[in-house]
Amino acid sequence: MTDELFDDSCEENEFDQALQEADQESVDQDVSSWTQVPLESITGLSYYPNRLPLDLQNQITNVLPKGLFSGTNSGRQLHLYVPFPEPIQRLNNYLPSEFLSDVWKNQPAEASIIQVYNPGDGIIPHKDLDMFADGVAIYSFLSDMTMVFKLPSKKLKCDVRLQKGSLVVMRGPARYEWLHEIPFRGGDWISSSSQDNATASNQTWTPRNQRFSITMRRIVENHTFG
Numbered sequence: 001m002t003d004e005l006f007d008d009s010c011e012e013n014e015f016d017q018a019l020q021e022a023d024q025e026s027v028d029q030d031v032s033s034w035t036q037v038p039l040e041s042i043t044g045l046s047y048y049p050n051r052l053p054l055d056l057q058n059q060i061t062n063v064l065p066k067g068l069f070s071g072t073n074s075g076r077q078l079h080l081y082v083p084f085p086e087p088i089q090r091l092n093n094y095l096p097s098e099f100l101s102d103v104w105k106n107q108p109a110e111a112s113i114i115q116v117y118n119p120g121d122g123i124i125p126h127k128d129l130d131m132f133a134d135g136v137a138i139y140s141f142l143s144d145m146t147m148v149f150k151l152p153s154k155k156l157k158c159d160v161r162l163q164k165g166s167l168v169v170m171r172g173p174a175r176y177e178w179l180h181e182i183p184f185r186g187g188d189w190i191s192s193s194s195q196d197n198a199t200a201s202n203q204t205w206t207p208r209n210q211r212f213s214i215t216m217r218r219i220v221e222n223h224t225f226g
């Protein structure tokens with residue numbers, strides 16, 4: 001497969017601007033006094049480990065332009081709009097059926113963004129732009145990385161380890177009220193027992209490797225481009 005697949009389908013500035021203008025809030029970085037809550041307590045947040053077959057993960061990785069993965073300092077991104085290249089289109093098949101029926105009314109994703117994170121990269125705390133409809137689905141590839149959900153008004157936080165091949169879905173409060181971020185750092189603290197995320201004593205510093213994500217979204221019906 002070649003990079004040509006992507007040349008025509010790469011949507012330009014609209015989404016770059018969207019990300020820059022995203023509802024980014026400056027959040028108190030000292031979260032040591034915040035309460036760590038379990039993922040299940042966040043309404044509208046669902047995590048599905050091992051969601052994608054390895055062969056689909058590999059096919060998608062291999063079809064992407066090699067240039068996306070080069071360089072070590074800052075991650076790159078690629079915006080796609082329908083029609084997606086075939087292996088990416090197949091990601092619709094792995095969305096939970098109740099999510100597809102209840103949130104997306106049985107319609108497939110319209111916009112996707114592929115983002116590469118090298119060690120040290122991240123994404124600041126934000127809510128996705130209102131031009132995107134309810135329901136955001138994020139698949140993870142190549143390696144594991146921690147995403148942090150935060151509710152500053154209640155000083156609540158939740159670290160979610162996004163494993164390679166996993167899917168995380170945000171809808172309702174998880175999409176509109178909580179912020180999500182990937183801290184800019186070279187590794188993550190992960191707990192040896194997943195039960196005990198909050199206790200520093202049994203956490204291990206795990207250096208990051210290159211990861212990429214594919215975020216699948218729909219555009220709100222009344223959104224006008226341009």
Ligand SMILES: O=C(O)CCC(=O)C(=O)O
Nearest residue numbers: 113115123128138213215
């Ligand atoms: O790369 C990720 O896992 C998160 C991406 C994200 O939050 C976004 O593009 O809005």
Ligand SMILES: [Fe+2]
Nearest residue numbers: 126127128180
């Ligand atoms: Fe986001």
